[in-house]
Structures are given as C-alpha cells and as structure tokens.
Amino acid sequence: MTLAAIAQMSSTGVIAENLAVSLKLIKQAATAGAKMIFLPEATDFIAPSSSVGSLLQSKDITSFVEGVQSTAKSSSIWVSVGVHEPIPQDVKRCYNTQLVIDNKGEIQARYRKNHLFDVDIKGGITILESSTTVPGQSMEEPINTPLGKTGLLTCYDIRFPEASLRLRRQGSEIITYPSAFAVKTGAAHWEVLLRSRAIETQCYVMAAAQVGTHAGSSRTSWGHAMVVDPFGTIIAQCSDMQPYRPTFCLADVDLEWLKETRRSMPLWDQRRHDIYPEL
Numbered sequence: 001m002t003l004a005a006i007a008q009m010s011s012t013g014v015i016a017e018n019l020a021v022s023l024k025l026i027k028q029a030a031t032a033g034a035k036m037i038f039l040p041e042a043t044d045f046i047a048p049s050s051s052v053g054s055l056l057q058s059k060d061i062t063s064f065v066e067g068v069q070s071t072a073k074s075s076s077i078w079v080s081v082g083v084h085e086p087i088p089q090d091v092k093r094c095y096n097t098q099l100v101i102d103n104k105g106e107i108q109a110r111y112r113k114n115h116l117f118d119v120d121i122k123g124g125i126t127i128l129e130s131s132t133t134v135p136g137q138s139m140e141e142p143i144n145t146p147l148g149k150t151g152l153l154t155c156y157d158i159r160f161p162e163a164s165l166r167l168r169r170q171g172s173e174i175i176t177y178p179s180a181f182a183v184k185t186g187a188a189h190w191e192v193l194l195r196s197r198a199i200e201t202q203c204y205v206m207a208a209a210q211v212g213t214h215a216g217s218s219r220t221s222w223g224h225a226m227v228v229d230p231f232g233t234i235i236a237q238c239s240d241m242q243p244y245r246p247t248f249c250l251a252d253v254d255l256e257w258l259k260e261t262r263r264s265m266p267l268w269d270q271r272r273h274d275i276y277p278e279l
C-alpha cells in the first residue's frame with residue numbers, strides 16, 4: 001500500500017502566494033509519509049480573464065514550476081499540479097496543463113486539458129475558458145508513478161467518459177482530475193461524476209480541488225477534494241468546514257484491492273466491441 005495526499009486550497013491572483021501555500025502542502029504531505037501529492041487545477045493562480053495575459057508574461061509563472069520542482073526533489077515526493085502553461089507565440093492564451101513531477105524534481109508528464117469549460121448556466125455561471133486557453137490536441141499515455149499506472153485528465157474532462165475508458169484500456173490504475181469546479185455544477189454533479197468514472201474504469205480517482213472564494217477574482221469553487229476507490233467508495237475527503245484553509249486528505253492506494261475489484265467483476269472481459277467501438 002502506498003500513501004497519496006490530495007490537496008484542497010483557494011488559489012489567489014498572486015502567483016508567489018500560491019507557490020508558498022503549495023510548497024508548504026508538499027512538505028507536509030512528504031512528512032506525513034505520502035509518496036505523491038495531487039494539487040488542484042490552476043494551482044499557480046486564479047484570476048479574472050483580463051489579468052491572465054500579464055500573469056502569463058510574468059517571471060513568477062516560471063518560478064512557480066521551478067519552485068515546485070525543487071521542493072519535490074528536496075522532500076523526495078512526486079507532485080501532480082495544474083498550471084497555466086504559456087504559449088510563446090500567443091501573448092494572451094495558455095494551455096491548461098497538468099504536470100507530473102517526480103521525486104528528483106524532473107517533469108515526467110505534461111497533459112494539456114482537451115475539453116474547455118465554455119458554458120452558460122442560468123442562475124449559475126457563464127464562463128468562456130477558450131477566451132484564455134487553447135485546448136490540448138492529444139491525450140497522454142498513463143505514466144508509472146509510485147502509486148501505480150496513472151492517467152491524466154483535468155476538471156471538465158470528467159464529463160467525457162470516453163477519455164477515462166481509453167486511459168483504463170491503456171493500463172491506468174489511477175486517474176487524476178485536478179479541478180476547480182463551479183459551485184452550482186459541483187453541488188449537482190461533482191461526486192456523481194467522480195464516483196461514476198471510478199466505478200466504470202475500476203481505477204482509483206484522485207480529485208484535488210480549488211475551494212471557496214478566490215481572493216482577487218469573482219470566482220468561487222466547490223472544493224470537496226476526494227479520493228474514490230475502484231469500487232466507487234469515497235475513501236478520503238477534505239473538510240468542508242469554513243473558513244477554508246489549505247489542506248489535504250490521505251488515502252492508501254492498494255493495487256491488490258484494485259485487482260480484486262477487477263477480478264470479481266471483470267468488466268474488461270465482458271465488453272461488447274462487436275456492438276460498440278473500442279476506445
């Protein structure tokens with residue numbers, strides 16, 4: 001069994017503040033015995049779309065990733081972290097990227113969010129992620145981490161089960177969804193979506209999350225960072241008590257238990273690819 005830490009925090013529009021919070025969580029998770037910590041989507045900053053361009057041009061955006069890399073190394077822990085990845089030819093837009101950094105500080109994987117959150121929900125929110133973000137054009141093969149084979153997706157991607165089924169077919173044992181879910185859709189869908197993806201893929205689902213009101217922005221996030229096991233049980237969840245503080249929950253990843261779940265209900269041997277396509 002290997003211990004994983006799943007973080008919940010409220011990023012602000014100041015990158016240096018978010019870096020300080022992240023480094024503290026990384027060190028605490030390592031001290032607690034976790035081999036890998038999952039930080040949310042947009043850990044580096046959450047800011048109004050009008051300030052995204054200048055933040056992308058700032059030096060702090062590179063210092064953020066370098067800071068996480070050097071602390072991953074000094075604390076000897078793997079880190080998954082959601083960041084805004086600048087695009088050299090595009091001064092206004094970025095990729096919404098999940099980085100996986102190993103315990104030597106090296107970037108092992110980089111997944112650029114494929115599905116952008118362009119929605120208009122009455123009584124909820126109107127948001128156009130594509131105004132500041134360029135969609136990724138591919139998925140990443142699952143990578144080996146201390147927890148097991150890990151497939152990478154981000155936030156809104158959770159509404160597209162084709163992607164998670166494909167990651168399972170490619171051998172994933174763990175699927176990550178670093179997130180910053182909206183409050184209205186979070187209350188209605190977050191837990192159902194996470195548990196559904198875990199049940200269908202028989203994978204551990206790691207869902208680090210942004211929570212609460214983000215200083216310097218009008219955005220509020222749903223939180224409820226959690227880990228779901230391959231049977232669909234929530235085995236760890238961050239507190240919902242306010243005022244929110246940066247925190248993490250810990251969960252044991254047990255690949256024997258995962259195998260038992262898959263043995264007892266062999267969904268992958270029972271698929272009907274003669275009727276519907278294989279993903």
Ligand SMILES: O=C(O)CNC(=O)[C@H](CS)NC(=O)CCC(=O)C(=O)O
Pocket residue numbers: 041042045046047096116117127129155156159180181182183185186
């Ligand atoms: O880049 C940033 O600043 C942070 N990114 C986000 O907050 C992203 C895009 S706006 N949020 C989501 O995808 C929420 C999905 C959601 O809430 C749902 O599917 O219901």
